[in-house]
Amino acid sequence: MKDVSIVLSGEAGQGIQTVEHVLTRILKNSGFHVFATKEYMSRVRGGNNTTEIRVSSERVRAFVDRIDILVPLGKGATERLKKRITEKTLIVGEGEFIGEEKGEKIVVPFLEIAKQVGNRIYANSVAIGFLSGLLGAERSAIEEQITRQFREKGENVVRDNIRAAMEGYRRGQEFSEKVGFDVEKDPSIKDEVLLNGAEAVGLGAIAGGCNFVSSYPMSPSTSVLVFLALHKNDFGIVVEQAEDEISAMNMIVGAWYAGARGLVTTSGGGFALMEEALSLAGMIESPAVIHLAQRPGPATGLPTRTEQADLNLALYAGHGEFPRVIYAPGNIEEAFYLTQRAFNMADRYQVPVFILTDQYLVDSFYNLPGFNLNELKVEKYTVKTSKDYIRYAINEDGISPRGVPGYGEGLVRVDSDEHDEFGHITEDFDIRVRMVDKRLRKGETLKKDTIKPKLIGDENYRVLLVAWGSTLEPIKEAIEGMSGVALLHFSQVWPIDDSVVEHLERAEKVVAIEGNATGQFANLIRQVTGFHIKDRILKYSGLQFSVEELKKKILEVM
Amino acid sequence: MRLDEYISKDIAWCPGCGNFGIRTALMKALEELNVDPRKVVIVSGIGQAAKMPQYVGVHMFNGLHGRALPVATAIKTANPNLLVIAESGDGCMYGEGGNHFIHTIRRNPDIVNIVHDNQVYGLTKGQASPTSLKGFRTPVQVDGVILEPFNPIAVAIALDASFVARTFIGDVEFTKEILKEAMKHKGYALVDILQPCVTFNKLNTYEWYRENTYYLKDHDPTDRELAFKRAIETEKLPLGIFYINKNKETFEELSRKGDKTPLYEYKVNFEKLKELIESKKS
Ligand SMILES: Cc1ncc(C[n+]2csc(CCOP(=O)(O)OP(=O)(O)O)c2C)c(N)n1
Ligand code: SF4
Numbered sequence: 001m002k003d004v005s006i007v008l009s010g011e012a013g014q015g016i017q018t019v020e021h022v023l024t025r026i027l028k029n030s031g032f033h034v035f036a037t038k039e040y041m042s043r044v045r046g047g048n049n050t051t052e053i054r055v056s057s058e059r060v061r062a063f064v065d066r067i068d069i070l071v072p073l074g075k076g077a078t079e080r081l082k083k084r085i086t087e088k089t090l091i092v093g094e095g096e097f098i099g100e101e102k103g104e105k106i107v108v109p110f111l112e113i114a115k116q117v118g119n120r121i122y123a124n125s126v127a128i129g130f131l132s133g134l135l136g137a138e139r140s141a142i143e144e145q146i147t148r149q150f151r152e153k154g155e156n157v158v159r160d161n162i163r164a165a166m167e168g169y170r171r172g173q174e175f176s177e178k179v180g181f182d183v184e185k186d187p188s189i190k191d192e193v194l195l196n197g198a199e200a201v202g203l204g205a206i207a208g209g210c211n212f213v214s215s216y217p218m219s220p221s222t223s224v225l226v227f228l229a230l231h232k233n234d235f236g237i238v239v240e241q242a243e244d245e246i247s248a249m250n251m252i253v254g255a256w257y258a259g260a261r262g263l264v265t266t267s268g269g270g271f272a273l274m275e276e277a278l279s280l281a282g283m284i285e286s287p288a289v290i291h292l293a294q295r296p297g298p299a300t301g302l303p304t305r306t307e308q309a310d311l312n313l314a315l316y317a318g319h320g321e322f323p324r325v326i327y328a329p330g331n332i333e334e335a336f337y338l339t340q341r342a343f344n345m346a347d348r349y350q351v352p353v354f355i356l357t358d359q360y361l362v363d364s365f366y367n368l369p370g371f372n373l374n375e376l377k378v379e380k381y382t383v384k385t386s387k388d389y390i391r392y393a394i395n396e397d398g399i400s401p402r403g404v405p406g407y408g409e410g411l412v413r414v415d416s417d418e419h420d421e422f423g424h425i426t427e428d429f430d431i432r433v434r435m436v437d438k439r440l441r442k443g444e445t446l447k448k449d450t451i452k453p454k455l456i457g458d459e460n461y462r463v464l465l466v467a468w469g470s471t472l473e474p475i476k477e478a479i480e481g482m483s484g485v486a487l488l489h490f491s492q493v494w495p496i497d498d499s500v501v502e503h504l505e506r507a508e509k510v511v512a513i514e515g516n517a518t519g520q521f522a523n524l525i526r527q528v529t530g531f532h533i534k535d536r537i538l539k540y541s542g543l544q545f546s547v548e549e550l551k552k553k554i555l556e557v558m
Numbered sequence: 559m560r561l562d563e564y565i566s567k568d569i570a571w572c573p574g575c576g577n578f579g580i581r582t583a584l585m586k587a588l589e590e591l592n593v594d595p596r597k598v599v600i601v602s603g604i605g606q607a608a609k610m611p612q613y614v615g616v617h618m619f620n621g622l623h624g625r626a627l628p629v630a631t632a633i634k635t636a637n638p639n640l641l642v643i644a645e646s647g648d649g650c651m652y653g654e655g656g657n658h659f660i661h662t663i664r665r666n667p668d669i670v671n672i673v674h675d676n677q678v679y680g681l682t683k684g685q686a687s688p689t690s691l692k693g694f695r696t697p698v699q700v701d702g703v704i705l706e707p708f709n710p711i712a713v714a715i716a717l718d719a720s721f722v723a724r725t726f727i728g729d730v731e732f733t734k735e736i737l738k739e740a741m742k743h744k745g746y747a748l749v750d751i752l753q754p755c756v757t758f759n760k761l762n763t764y765e766w767y768r769e770n771t772y773y774l775k776d777h778d779p780t781d782r783e784l785a786f787k788r789a790i791e792t793e794k795l796p797l798g799i800f801y802i803n804k805n806k807e808t809f810e811e812l813s814r815k816g817d818k819t820p821l822y823e824y825k826v827n828f829e830k831l832k833e834l835i836e837s838k839k840s
Contacts, residue, residue, distance in 0.1 A: 028840075145840065148840065193835055193836070193839050194838055194839075199838070206834075207831060211821050212632065212635070214628075235827060242628065248628075250625040251628045251629065253621075257619055257629070258821065261824070276622060284621075373835075404822050406637055406640055409596065412617050413564075413611075415618070415620040416621050417620065425609070
């Protein structure tokens with residue numbers, strides 16, 4: 001087998017995350033491609049959480065149902081996975097943790113081995129070692145990674161954990177031939193980086209010149225705030241945990257007004273509170289960058305799960321009419337480049353720009369070669385003001401030069417009330433119409449910078465799948481090798497590029513695939529183009545589509 | 559550049575309103591301190607008081623109801639070289655913006671927070687504000703206000719705000735002097751200005767304020783307990799500087815480690831970014 005899917009299952013607080021963190025790095029640094037994704041309950045201790053790690057000879061970037069190796073880390077840990085366990089599943093772990101389920105079972109007394117080495121708390125290291133041995137990872141990679149992980153706890157802890165891992169490794173190796181995993185190594189992968197979606201957004205923000213972050217914690221968006229906080233001192237970024245989302249968003253708008261480049265990171269419930277200031281940004285023509293990591297709603301919904309149901313929220317948020325841009329990265333690379341781009345677009349067009357991700361994307365990671373930083377530019381569009389500077393000068397493209405206080409001779413006067421060109425409050429109906437037109441003209445102008453949807457798969461398609469955001473990689477893998485099918489994937493969902501129509505019209509059948517219950521994007525396409533996508537594959541359980549599930553459903557509709 | 563240049567000429571306040579006096583005091587304070595208008599930003603919320611920046615020739619950010627403080631904090635942080643004033647009514651600052659009021663004091667940005675305290679909602683035509691006195695009748699509070707009035711001075715001192723003052727606009731000269739002190743002060747400075755709304759508040763008139771206020775004399779503003787004692791007096795309302803704490807670092811100093819460079823000059827350190835990405839190899 002050249003593509004192995006490992007699932008770790010256990011309670012929160014049992015160290016699944018540490019195993020995932022250390023193991024994926026060991027595997028990557030041994031030359032394997034890895035992908036990992038997690039689903040977890042909204043609690044700090046207990047419950048049942050799972051992490052899937054795929055290890056492969058080729059790039060892997062999607063979630064599969066199939067479990068090749070299941071590692072239960074506690075009692076009842078196999079319970080919730082019954083449907084995904086088959087005869088072929090290898091269940092590895094303590095005898096008492098391995099349930100009644102079918103599958104081939106290998107009892108490995110992780111705890112006992114750990115105790116022999118010195119302490120039961122090394123059990124997770126034994127497990128890490130065992131899985132590394134099973135897959136044929138490199139000893140040096142294990143040593144290096146364990147050292148890194150426990151360095152701060154002192155030499156003894158490092159030494160004991162390495163011993164525990166090596167003991168696990170030895171036992172894993174014993175089984176490896178019998179099991180027959182045959183994932184090939186490619187040494188060049190060692191030079192690649194491992195990143196999750198949240199880090200990609202954070203790095204993209206830094207690359208986009210972000211220097212002001214204000215947010216209020218809310219899963220799953222908080223990891224971006226945490227990432228930027230961790231690196232704020234290296235990059236001179238102001239990071240503030242605001243008293244609420246209302247404050248956070250107003251701060252960002254204030255920061256842009258004074259010439260900073262601000263970001264908020266939030267989720268649906270938090271964004272609901274930011275709507276008011278989004279509308280403010282629309283009126284005063286302020287740039288703003290909003291990372292909205294979707295989770296299932298309404299209200300508090302499923303706090304730690306995934307969904308793509310906030311497209312309408314992002315699209316229609318805010319009272320009144322004003323232009324905006326919405327990106328929906330399909331994978332980690334896109335999360336980086338689109339976030340970087342969001343800052344330039346916001347600055348250039350003086351509009352709010354959204355980065356619409358979701359829990360699945362934010363919490364998943366894989367190895368990639370890195371990013372091409374040489375082509376990235378922080379494009380600044382603010383002007384030095386002259387004495388007779390006019391903030392809202394009416395012009396053809398709708399984009400008035402944006403000054404900032406203190407830079408130049410002029411005064412920068414902005415108003416949330418309808419205003420004249422000087423920014424002064426007005427109730428003149430003609431000026432009102434001119435200003436609305438000006439703002440909407442900007443919306444037309446920014447269309448020229450719209451990212452076209454990507455066509456993936458059979459050029460001569462009969463069936464066209466339409467999708468956006470994080471379903472990209474699962475669908476890509478599902479349609480691999482299928483003929484007559486192509487995916488039209490949108491990483492910009494507003495405005496939508498005109499080229500969409502010819503793609504749609506060329507297909508015999510069009511199917512929308514979305515992680516929501518109503519097909520929000522399909523409805524949007526109909527609204528914009530008149531084209532009605534009747535067939536829809538929708539998922540809203542709180543989990544991402546698996547590759548197998550998509551394959552089956554796509555074949556059904558074909 | 560003059561302070562009455564480049565402003566909206568159409569002043570939308572009722573004749574006799576206290577807002578005019580506040581405008582005079584504010585402009586005089588800026589003039590006497592010789593502040594370059596190009597270095598001043600007035601941020602306001604929504605309401606009659608919030609129209610102030612329309613009528614003063616400095617940078618203006620007339621934002622949303624209740625939201626002046628987060629905006630002002632961000633502007634000051636993004637460019638610490640600016641003099642930032644957050645100015646609005648009592649409804650705006652203490653009602654809709656109550657949460658921001660508390661947390662802005664905790665942050666202690668070096669801004670001046672001017673509150674036009676007319677004890678009523680002017681722009682929406684006369685409903686009770688958080689500072690309205692019990693029993694005050696309005697079209698909404700038909701039986702009279704039943705809530706305890708909010709005491710901004712006591713709350714600010716309780717939160718150890720770095721500068722807390724109250725004035726009455728019947729005395730423009732005094733208000734101007736206090737505003738000057740607030741502008742010179744480093745850290746968050748609250749100036750609560752008692753201001754008659756001649757149209758909607760027939761209770762708290764110029765007359766009423768004259769009778770129900772007195773000037774703080776021989777008061778040591780560095781004594782917090784004493785300041786608090788004064789703050790909770792209700793029989794007659796003291797006017798003057800209640801409290802000053804000079805030993806507080808500001809939000810922008812702390813959050814930016816003393817760097818005062820305007821953030822519009824910020825450049826991304828791509829070398830460091832490269833290193834950071836590289837560090838994700840293991
Ligand atoms: C979110 C929101 N809610 C309500 C309003 C309506 N509104 C405008 S001004 C105001 C109250 C103004 O009172 P105050 O702040 O005391 O200022 P004054 O007009 O008395 O100077 C209200 C409720 C609004 N603009 N925005
Ligand atoms: S309504 Fe009251 S506060 Fe508003 S301008 Fe008139 S008098 Fe002044």
